[in-house]
Amino acid sequence: MPLPLPIPLFDLSRFGTQVDEAVREAALRVLGHRGYILGAEVEAFESDLSTYLGGGHVVGMSSGTDAQLALLMAMGIGVGDAVISTPYTFFATAGCIHRTGAEILFCDIDSATFMMDPASLRALLSSLKRDADGILRSPKGNRIRLIVPIHLFGACCDMDGIGAVAAEFGIEILEDAAQSLGAKYPSQSGTKSAGLLAPTSYVSFYPSKNLGAAGDAGTTLCLDAEMADRLRLIRNHGMEQRYYHKVVGGNFRIDAMQAAVLRAKLPFLDGWNATRRANAAAYSEAFTSAGLLDRVTLPAEPFADSGLRDHHIYHQYVIRIKTRQRDAVMAHLMEQKIGCAIYYPVPLHLQECFAYLGHKPGDFPASEQAANESLALPIFPGLRLDEQLQVVEAIKQALN
Ligand SMILES: Cc1ncc(COP(=O)(O)O)c(C=O)c1O
Incomplete structure (x- = not known):
């Protein structure tokens, strides 16, 4: 019997001709006026995105990574400081902290959600000592400046829980909303958009993100107008007036072309996110009917009871294979030409480049377990139900 057609992990060509037309029109407009650097296209996108987010x-x-670096620079994070984040994530977060000269302190994730566990955060902060001036310091003597929780896969962290611990210890939060544009969070003070749950945050528009550019792009978000002014300076070599540099910044500018493309795509975002959620619901049903719930853990929906439509936007659909068979399942899917991926195979505390931190296997067990068990399946808008059933059937074959 011939093998069914391949199923990609992600396929932008299936997102619809309507958006293709809007993107082409935007790109041609920029090519027409040739205003490639900052200017009206960038300002229009920034204004539309702020309206979309509700503030x-x-x-x-220029990217989510650069957005984070610009924020850390704007806050003056550097040598003598320490920043807390989680080890089960994409590299960028810890990479930026390292590049400022600050120390990285890890705290473990909640196994159920893959994200920062407020209890681990509290345990870490409680283990640290204050100096004679009451400043909380790492064991190496660096000042604890910031906590960076990371919303992974399209749901939000327990921001109320993390916020309570941060407030108790007097530490600020910087939110990594790279993967969660469009998600809503039922905070104690009302419903808020991911990206506006802390004073500062950043988003990635990498092409495979729910709102993806035609190349690299990202953004910072902040609640304070002065911080926004500072970020505008930093993204443009610290210049307000050409060749007069107020502060040291970098070239972190978003391209006008990317801003125009993103602005054209923004009106489609909620529709795509709804499709991703419908695909997730279809997987749940298929895994349940296939009798696989004893061996496969489906993604947690920590805020499903909130009644919010967008409590999860399924940037990725990540299951766990409980039976130490994840790699075998993955090999079987690849053989069947079904796209899948491990996000993330090596937790950051065990990465070669961070060996100097002196961590060892077992230091962050929940992160290490997630790295060993997780498997991302296709979830993109345009994925068909028959393809999803084929994915579940292939996993069943591999596990039986
Ligand atoms: C959690 C997380 N943080 C940061 C980034 C960095 O974003 P970018 O790839 O746009 O630099 C990404 C993107 O891949 C991400 O997934």
């Missing part, structure tokens, strides 16, 4: 200052950047 906040948007300062577009």
Whole structure:
């Protein structure tokens, strides 16, 4: 019997001709006026995104990574400081902290959600000592400046829980909303958009993100107008007036072309996110009918009871294979030409480049377990139900 057609992990060509037309029109407009650097296209996108989010200052950047670096620079994070984040994530977060000269302190994730566990955060902060001036310091003597929780896969962290611990210890939060644009969070003070749950945050528009550019792009978000001004300076070599540098910044500017493309795509975002959620619901049903719930853990929906439509936007659909068979399942899917991926195979505390931190296997067990068990399946808008059933059937074959 011939093998069914391949199923990609992600396929932008299936997102619809309507958006293709809007993107082409935007790109041709920019090519027509040739205003490639900052200017009206960037300002229009920043304004539209702020309206979409329901507030906040948007300062577009060249990537999510650059957005984070610009924020850390704007806060003056550097040598002598320490920043807390989680090890089960994409590299960028810890990479930026390292590049400022600050120390990285890890705290473990909640196994159920893959994200920062407020209890681990509290345990870490409680283990640290204050100096004679009451400043909380790492064991190496660096000042604890910031906590960076990371919303992974399209749901939000327990921001109320993390916020309570942060407030108790007097530490600020910087939110990594790279993967969660469009998600809503039922905070104690009302419903808020991911990206506006802390004073500052950043988003990635990498092409495979729910709102993806035609190349690299990202943005910072912040609640304070002065911080936004500072970020505008930093993204443009610290210049207000050409060749007069107020502060040291970088070239972190979002391209006008990317801003125009993103602005054209933004009106489609909620529709795509709804499709991703419908695909997730279809997987749940298929895994349940296939009798696989004893061996496969489906993604947690920590805020499903909130009644919010967008409590999860399924940037990724990540299951766990409980039976130490994840790699075998993955090999079987690849053989069947079904796209899948491990996000993330090596937790950051065990990465070669961070060996100097002196961590060893077992230091962050929940992160290490997630790295060993997780498997991302296709979830993109345009994925068909028959393809999803084929994915579940292939996993069943591999596990039986
Ligand atoms: C959690 C997380 N943080 C940061 C980034 C960095 O974003 P970018 O790839 O736009 O630099 C990404 C993107 O891949 C991400 O997934």
